[in-house]
Amino acid sequence: KQGLYAGLVVSGGEPSCCSQCKTDFTCRWRRDKGGAVMCEQCMSSNQKKVLKAEHTNRLKAAFVKALQQEQELDKRVLQQATPPASSSSSSSSAHGMKVDQVKARAASLVQQTQGRSVQTVSRHIATIKQ
Structure with missing residues (x-):
């Protein structure tokens, strides 16, 4: 069973949770290079850093x-x-x-x-x- 929550398909119909700030709602869910689910604000903040x-x-x-x-x-x-030093005395x-x-x-x-x-x-x- 899959559901759609703020742009990210999640299994079991449960909402995602940001791996950094632990929020369960965002305008857009994203994944970092390691595959961790992150909210838009955390992803943007990390990119700015x-x-x-x-x-x-x-x-x-x-x-x-x-x-x-x-x-x-x-x-x-x-x-x-x-x-330059002159040799003249x-x-x-x-x-x-x-x-x-x-x-x-x-x-x-x-x-x-x-x-x-x-x-x-x-x-x-x-x-x-x-």
Whole structure:
């Protein structure tokens, strides 16, 4: 004996029960990949969770890649700010002082940029998790 209940043919005329939320009524019964009977709301919720997780992983990967690129650029800036060592002994102490100032300023900028990048990524990941 079979009956029809909200779109799913069930044996014995008994209504189905959602394997996740245990409801016995829905506008549409569905089966997951494992064959479990689920209500429309649970199936939709599960699909949204999967999509959100995939999106979060893509965003994390993109932010990590952007952070790595930014760090590489910072290294290049430091390398460009540091002039090659000259073999000439006629370098003035004033020139040496300017080079030291440029190096210190570049190092300071790199540290500030890295700190902001990590904070930005951390904040964004925290908002995604919510």
